[in-house]
Amino acid sequence: MQASIKDILRTNLERKIQLTAGEFDLFYTKFTPLSYRKKEHLLHTGEICDAYFFITEGLVKSYYHDEKGKEHITAFAIENWWVTDLEGFFTKRPSKLNIQALEETRVLAIQYKELHQVFEDIPSLNVFFRIQMQNMVMALQRRHHFYMKLDGKERYDFLVKTLPDFVQRVPQYMLASYLELTPEYLSELRKKTK
Amino acid sequence: MQASIKDILRTNLERKIQLTAGEFDLFYTKFTPLSYRKKEHLLHTGEICDAYFFITEGLVKSYYHDEKGKEHITAFAIENWWVTDLEGFFTKRPSKLNIQALEETRVLAIQYKELHQVFEDIPSLNVFFRIQMQNMVMALQRRHHFYMKLDGKERYDFLVKTLPDFVQRVPQYMLASYLELTPEYLSELRKKTK
DNA sequence: GCCACTTCTTAAGATACCTTAAGGAATAAA
DNA sequence: TTTATTCCTTAAGGTATCTTAAGAAGTGGC
Numbered sequence A, B: 001m002q003a004s005i006k007d008i009l010r011t012n013l014e015r016k017i018q019l020t021a022g023e024f025d026l027f028y029t030k031f032t033p034l035s036y037r038k039k040e041h042l043l044h045t046g047e048i049c050d051a052y053f054f055i056t057e058g059l060v061k062s063y064y065h066d067e068k069g070k071e072h073i074t075a076f077a078i079e080n081w082w083v084t085d086l087e088g089f090f091t092k093r094p095s096k097l098n099i100q101a102l103e104e105t106r107v108l109a110i111q112y113k114e115l116h117q118v119f120e121d122i123p124s125l126n127v128f129f130r131i132q133m134q135n136m137v138m139a140l141q142r143r144h145h146f147y148m149k150l151d152g153k154e155r156y157d158f159l160v161k162t163l164p165d166f167v168q169r170v171p172q173y174m175l176a177s178y179l180e181l182t183p184e185y186l187s188e189l190r191k192k193t194k
Numbered sequence C: 001g002c003c004a005c006t007t008c009t010t011a012a013g014a015t016a017c018c019t020t021a022a023g024g025a026a027t028a029a030a
Numbered sequence D: 001t002t003t004a005t006t007c008c009t010t011a012a013g014g015t016a017t018c019t020t021a022a023g024a025a026g027t028g029g030c
Helices: A005-014 A021-029 A086-091 A112-121 A124-149 A152-162 A164-169 A172-178 A183-193 B005-014 B021-029 B086-091 B112-121 B124-149 B152-162 B164-169 B172-179 B183-193
Strands: A032-036 A041-043 A051-057 A059-065 A071-078 A098-101 A105-111 B032-036 B041-043 B051-057 B059-065 B071-078 B098-101 B105-111
Touching: A005 A021, A005 A051, A005 A105, A021 A112, A032 A041, A041 A051, A051 A112, A071 A164, A071 A172, A071 B124, A086 B124, A105 A112, A112 A124, A124 A152, A124 B071, A124 B086, A124 B124, A152 A164, A152 A183, A172 A183, B005 B021, B005 B051, B005 B105, B021 B112, B032 B041, B041 B051, B051 B112, B071 B164, B071 B172, B105 B112, B112 B124, B124 B152, B152 B164, B152 B172, B152 B183, B172 B183
Parallel strands: none
Antiparallel strands: A032 A105, A041 A098, A051 A105, A059 A071, A059 A098, B032 B105, B041 B098, B051 B105, B059 B071, B059 B098
């Protein structure tokens, strides 16, 4: 039997905290299930980001355009990951990021107000998000080392080694953007690898 | 009248949460005040990082050495900042970072076990640390843009503009390390500025 | 007041990565 | 099947930044 969307969320929460059935049911009512087709946007630059997304199926990217119009991909996210424009979501200022579906994608979305309501109703959700934020901080610190210590070739090799499935689901020019390389240069690097 | 160390901590907490006098007193008992002389280490690579530090006076840097022995400064922290090796602190694995005092420095230190005890005794501390982690995530994301979007000269100019006091308290070759530039190249860039 | 150490500068040659421009291959649309 | 789009590669010339090596200037210890 296939896991329901509700189960997927429950499992994700249970990795870090224990909730009673009642608490979980209450929390779950705050979410809205949404679907996006390939290339559809979950969030556009300039909008106020009011939703925190939990991906139940699919693949999205977060990105922005710099002054010269060049696209910079800051993150990918897949099933079982949480994603939003954190800065926009918590500050209520217009978002600097876009979030776009790269595949048919399904999410559960919770709004800012609802989330902060449940923070009060279910205190242990503070623990969940505290731990999640801690883990994000650690991931971002590791990413910093990753970009600063490794050159382009090493970054690519590392990605292929640690996330091979990812490398297959995402076109190369997007990986290049994520790795902060030009597609042309990444192509060069790949040639050397073989 | 000068603010006591206890007041400095209280003020820091009150920026984000409300505590009763009793709660704050309880929390405060968990901390140990420590002093470090210039160049002394709060944490060495390889040690298990068991303390979360709140700086009440002074200036520290976090750094590591890469395989080639080159030093990379990942952060500075001054009065009123919290600092630790987050990854080491939360995973209990040997720390990859060093933390060293650059000036005569005073801190309040709280141990892992004590902190997690007060998380249970005083639930709103989860809120405090959740918000602190959120802010760190945002700061790290901004830092990522900062390194990726700006070239060396722009990074230096930005630092001088936004944190001029900092630039004066820290020797240039350390700024270079933080900016991920060689001291020689930073010296070049400074010449062009004038 | 001298010595040692720390910090900053200069300059030449090397390298990683980018820009531009073009064409080829693969996939989707018609 | 043809056409359009999306994606990947090749190559030439340019720029930012590093490496190495050396010396100058400032600072604290004795």
